[in-house]
Amino acid sequence: MARKEQVYDDIPGTYVFDAERSRQGFGINMFCMSLLKEQNRKAFKANEAEYLKQFRLTSEQTEAILKRDYNRMLELGGNIYFTAKLGATDGHSFQHLAAVMTGNSQDDYAKMMLGGGRSVEGNRSRSGKNTPSAFIARGAAAKKSAAKPKAKAKPTAKSNAKSISSKSKSAKRK
Amino acid sequence: MARIVAGIGSSHVPAIGAAIDNGKTEEPYWKRVFSGFEKSQAWMRELKPDVAIIVYNDHATAFSVEMIPTFALGCAAEFPPADEGWGPRPVPVVEGYPALASHIAQSVILDEFDLTICNKMEVDHGMTVPMNLLFGKVDKNSHWPCPVIPLAVNVVMYPPPTGHRCYMLGKAIRRAVESYPEDLKVVIFGTGGLSHQISGPRAGLINSKWDKAFLDNLSKDPQKLVKIPHVDYMREAGAEGIEMVMWLIMRGALDDKVDEVYRFYTVPASNTAVGHIILANRPRAVRQRAPAHKAAKRATARKAKAPAKRAAARAKATLIRGR
Numbered sequence: 001m002a003r004k005e006q007v008y009d010d011i012p013g014t015y016v017f018d019a020e021r022s023r024q025g026f027g028i029n030m031f032c033m034s035l036l037k038e039q040n041r042k043a044f045k046a047n048e049a050e051y052l053k054q055f056r057l058t059s060e061q062t063e064a065i066l067k068r069d070y071n072r073m074l075e076l077g078g079n080i081y082f083t084a085k086l087g088a089t090d091g092h093s094f095q096h097l098a099a100v101m102t103g104n105s106q107d108d109y110a111k112m113m114l115g116g117g118r119s120v121e122g123n124r125s126r127s128g129k130n131t132p133s134a135f136i137a138r139g140a141a142a143k144k145s146a147a148k149p150k151a152k153a154k155p156t157a158k159s160n161a162k163s164i165s166s167k168s169k170s171a172k173r174k
Numbered sequence: 175m176a177r178i179v180a181g182i183g184s185s186h187v188p189a190i191g192a193a194i195d196n197g198k199t200e201e202p203y204w205k206r207v208f209s210g211f212e213k214s215q216a217w218m219r220e221l222k223p224d225v226a227i228i229v230y231n232d233h234a235t236a237f238s239v240e241m242i243p244t245f246a247l248g249c250a251a252e253f254p255p256a257d258e259g260w261g262p263r264p265v266p267v268v269e270g271y272p273a274l275a276s277h278i279a280q281s282v283i284l285d286e287f288d289l290t291i292c293n294k295m296e297v298d299h300g301m302t303v304p305m306n307l308l309f310g311k312v313d314k315n316s317h318w319p320c321p322v323i324p325l326a327v328n329v330v331m332y333p334p335p336t337g338h339r340c341y342m343l344g345k346a347i348r349r350a351v352e353s354y355p356e357d358l359k360v361v362i363f364g365t366g367g368l369s370h371q372i373s374g375p376r377a378g379l380i381n382s383k384w385d386k387a388f389l390d391n392l393s394k395d396p397q398k399l400v401k402i403p404h405v406d407y408m409r410e411a412g413a414e415g416i417e418m419v420m421w422l423i424m425r426g427a428l429d430d431k432v433d434e435v436y437r438f439y440t441v442p443a444s445n446t447a448v449g450h451i452i453l454a455n456r457p458r459a460v461r462q463r464a465p466a467h468k469a470a471k472r473a474t475a476r477k478a479k480a481p482a483k484r485a486a487a488r489a490k491a492t493l494i495r496g497r
Binding site: 007008010011012013014015016017018019022025026029030032033035036071074079080081082085088094095098101102103109112113114116117118119120123124125132133134135136 | 188189233234238239240242257258259260330331332333369370371372373374375376377378379380381382383384387391398399401402404405406408409410413414441442444445447
């Protein structure tokens with residue numbers, strides 16, 4: 001059965017671990033959990049394909065694990081907190097995994113993070129819903145209207161009083 | 175009576191724990207993060223809470239995918255730090271407060287929040303990292319400064335509880351705490367976030383504008399946050415940024431009007447925007463005196479018209495509503 005389209009499937013580059021993926025990916029995630037034990041890590045490393053047979057995995061899931069295709073694992077029901085344990089078994093840092101999933105080198109990825117991370121601008125929607133959430137938009141609108149009286153050259157007595165009271169409030173908070 | 179005096183919001187990035195455990199806190203990258211918590215640690219030392227309720231999430235440690243409780247309250251006497259693949263963190267075993275925890279469980283379940291009760295549970299970085307950030311580094315063989323009641327929230331599998339549900343649970347927890355007879359000074363932590371995505375091709379997403387708006391409203395107008403749909407968190411603050419709903423449990427447990435004691439924000443720690451806030455309830459004595467005085471005035475006015483008994487009943491109702 002094809003996946004039912006969900007509202008959050010519109011978010012680009014994102015596989016939301018929902019109840020359906022949780023059901024499909026149970027085997028992937030239980031395999032990853034097993035790697036918390038040293039003896040299991042050794043058994044897996046000794047013969048990966050054989051080790052995977054004890055989990056109920058589809059052939060696609062097995063292939064994604066063997067190829068370390070992390071995005072495909074997420075798509076097929078893996079969850080990042082679980083698949084990260086496979087990464088750790090391979091001796092990789094989390095940032096390495098993140099870089100792999102984004103298709104960047106770890107250096108470039110680390111630089112992007114130091115530079116403030118990936119911007120949300122242009123990364124909100126596949127279908128072009130690129131306006132910020134109403135919550136942010138409302139906040140921004142409120143700020144604009146709050147800033148207006150201050151910007152005016154001739155404040156009326158009323159707006160003046162307002163800005164003073166808001167100033168004293170913020171002073172208190174500090 | 176037990177009383178919640180303050181709420182603390184804090185990220186719980188695992189790399190922060192690793193930096194503490196591996197002695198990297200003085201490196202410039204990490205110093206930038208840790209310096210933001212120095213004042214908070216001093217504040218906490220002065221406050222000396224009797225118990226901390228810590229809202230956090232488990233990261234495929236205690237719960238895996240075999241059981242996914244939406245809200246799970248730790249009622250055990252102790253919570254050992256879990257082995258998350260690199261050995262347990264070198265921090266003390268977290269001591270619980272079973273008497274208050276089981277009281278909270280009983281109270282909030284009858285208040286229609288169907289909690290899972292955990293009488294045996296290990297805890298991961300989601301809880302011990304914020305503890306380190308607020309209590310400082312504590313030797314493995316020593317003790318944390320106060321006992322802790324863990325409240326684990328599912329934010330790993332979609333859907334987590336809604337922001338509104340979290341906020342209302344906070345209120346139920348507050349009612350539970352205030353109906354506990356022992357005089358206890360309680361703090362409540364909301365942990366996780368702020369904006370971050372660590373999965374898929376969009377990993378690395380940070381939205382400082384969102385984070386700032388979230389902190390502003392958390393402080394002054396939490397009702398605005400309660401209405402945010404999950405898809406907005408995931409779209410704007412990253413797939414894993416949805417952890418921020420846990421902060422609303424903390425906020426719900428506080429008074430409607432609070433004082434913002436402290437705030438800190440920095441990008442990044444590893445893959446995450448680090449956010450931290452301290453919100454304090456205003457001192458109870460001051461808060462109660464004013465409405466009591468007003469209510470008394472109103473009651474006197476009514477007494478002139480209505481029988482004294484009814485007026486007193488109304489005054490009492492006003493007091494309760496006005497709280």
